Amino acid sequence: MKIRVLVGTKKGAFILTSDGKRKSWKVSGPLFSGWEVYHMAGSPADPDRIYASQTSGWFGQVIQRSSDGGKTWETPGGGPQKGPDGMPHGESNKFVYEGAVGQHLFYDGKPRPWEFKRVWHLEPSLDDPDTCYAGVEDAALFQTTDGARTWKELPALRTHATAPKWAPGAGGLCLHTIVLDRKVPGRMFVAISAAGVFRSDDSGGSWRPMNKGLHSEYIPDKNAEVGYCVHKIVQHAAKPEVLYMQLHGGVLKSEDGGGQWKDINKGLPNDFGFPIAVDANDPDTVFVIPIDPEKGRIPPEAKLRVYRTQDGGRSWKAMTKGLPQEHCYVNVLRDAMAVDALDPCGVYFGTTGGQVYRSADGGDSWEPIVRDLPHVLSVSVQTIE
Amino acid sequence: MVRVIVPSFLRTLAKVPAEAELEVAPPVTQRAVLDALEARYPALCGTIRDHVTKERRPLVRFYACSEDLSNEPPDSKLPDDVARGKEPFLVVASIAGG
Numbered sequence: 440m441k442i443r444v445l446v447g448t449k450k451g452a453f454i455l456t457s458d459g460k461r462k463s464w465k466v467s468g469p470l471f472s473g474w475e476v477y478h479m480a481g482s483p484a485d486p487d488r489i490y491a492s493q494t495s496g497w498f499g500q501v502i503q504r505s506s507d508g509g510k511t512w513e514t515p516g517g518g519p520q521k522g523p524d525g526m527p528h529g530e531s532n533k534f535v536y537e538g539a540v541g542q543h544l545f546y547d548g549k550p551r552p553w554e555f556k557r558v559w560h561l562e563p564s565l566d567d568p569d570t571c572y573a574g575v576e577d578a579a580l581f582q583t584t585d586g587a588r589t590w591k592e593l594p595a596l597r598t599h600a601t602a603p604k605w606a607p608g609a610g611g612l613c614l615h616t617i618v619l620d621r622k623v624p625g626r627m628f629v630a631i632s633a634a635g636v637f638r639s640d641d642s643g644g645s646w647r648p649m650n651k652g653l654h655s656e657y658i659p660d661k662n663a664e665v666g667y668c669v670h671k672i673v674q675h676a677a678k679p680e681v682l683y684m685q686l687h688g689g690v691l692k693s694e695d696g697g698g699q700w701k702d703i704n705k706g707l708p709n710d711f712g713f714p715i716a717v718d719a720n721d722p723d724t725v726f727v728i729p730i731d732p733e734k735g736r737i738p739p740e741a742k743l744r745v746y747r748t749q750d751g752g753r754s755w756k757a758m759t760k761g762l763p764q765e766h767c768y769v770n771v772l773r774d775a776m777a778v779d780a781l782d783p784c785g786v787y788f789g790t791t792g793g794q795v796y797r798s799a800d801g802g803d804s805w806e807p808i809v810r811d812l813p814h815v816l817s818v819s820v821q822t823i824e
Numbered sequence: 825m826v827r828v829i830v831p832s833f834l835r836t837l838a839k840v841p842a843e844a845e846l847e848v849a850p851p852v853t854q855r856a857v858l859d860a861l862e863a864r865y866p867a868l869c870g871t872i873r874d875h876v877t878k879e880r881r882p883l884v885r886f887y888a889c890s891e892d893l894s895n896e897p898p899d900s901k902l903p904d905d906v907a908r909g910k911e912p913f914l915v916v917a918s919i920a921g922g
Contacts, residue, residue, distance in 0.1 A: 498884070532875075533869070
């Protein structure tokens with residue numbers, strides 16, 4: 440048994456590996472040194488296949504791919520290649536919207552054309568190592584079916600009737616979450632800041648907003664279909680009709696595949712935060728990390744606490760053992776917490792201060808795996824048998 | 825032979841040597857040099873110029889012969905010293921951020 444933790448940071452990527460005991464760790468990296476790595480993700484169908492989103496304000500977007508568990512990397516396609524017809528094809532980092540670009544709302548409330556900026560999130564297919572989805576800014580969903588040699592937009596989302604009303608959150612108009620349903624074929628969820636949750640039941644061919652029950656003090660219309668700053672949603676494989684959400688202001692639960700959401704905040708020090716994760720062995724056990732939005736997005740009372748519910752959100756308990764309980768001013772971003780598939784479940788998160796913490800006992804206690812990495816953007820975990 | 829120097833991040837990404845030497849047929853223009861550079865090192869596509877519009881990325885600059893050529897039209901001829909290989913064409917990442 441092997442655990443591989445893929446860590447994306449503002450200045451490169453790191454791979455942390457351990458055995459099933461999760462006591463001692465090997466830290467390797469940095470990979471792609473100096474580049475922002477928004478996300479890395481391993482294929483559930485082939486753990487040796489890993490995709491990484493490498494991006495830079497100077498040089499744009501690059502997709503890296505490993506086929507040997509992160510030992511070596513390549514930019515598949517890597518640019519124009521001549522096909523039999525002499526035309527160029529195969530450009531792994533080329534993300535071009537399909538058809539008319541359209542417009543969304545900007546911060547000033549005026550329409551602005553869609554413009555590709557970066558890939559926020561990669562979600563490999565559940566059963567094909569060469570298929571992977573990419574959530575991008577400005578919000579859209581792309582797919583590769585050739586191992587990242589080429590990317591093609593699934594345009595039904597960006598051209599949804601509500602899209603002209605979508606507006607960016609503080610981090611941009613980003614599609615940051617992709618959930619592939621493990622039970623219902625063709626069903627997937629995406630979350631966009633600040634538009635909300637959308638669900639497709641036909642592999643991305645059509646979408647509908649799934650935001651009933653969400654609320655925002657910034658949206659006067661309580662029945663608004665879109666406009667919500669959803670930070671993250673998660674689903675448990677054993678109970679896929681149940682979804683949990685960290686909203687800009689609220690932790691919520693849906694028990695009907697996103698049809699209706701209800702608050703489960705009670706017992707948390709505040710309702711703001713970015714990541715949310717669900718225990719691999721128990722769909723009623725969920726982890727959040729509350730953050731104080733009014734004091735610069737730092738842990739409340741400068742105490743870094745993971746809150747855990749074991750009853751589906753009816754009650755929460757602070758997990759503090761091993762975490763700093765004074766003078767802590769880090770943040771934990773939306774894609775920076777993940778779980779492994781062991782029992783008891785391992786939970787991992789990375790901070791903007793460069794620490795990566797792990798719990799090997801379902802959140803009861805924590806230890807840093809590494810303390811001084813660059814600002815952590817994302818953490819994902821592979822459990823390899 | 826045209827000599828091109830790219831930033832270290834791009835040298836690592838695309839496995840470009842410290843100084844790339846490229847055959848570029850006259851007229852030697854910014855566009856012709858970048859086309860040749862991307863053809864030789866395809867991982868550079870999209871990193872110096874936008875994939876579609878071919879416009880220079882905002883934080884990338886072009887210099888040669890002590891001149892800032894960043895805003896020159898892409899089809900203008902580069903200095904003769906660049907075309908002859910006496911001086912390199914420099915692709916520079918502007919200094920910003922931390």
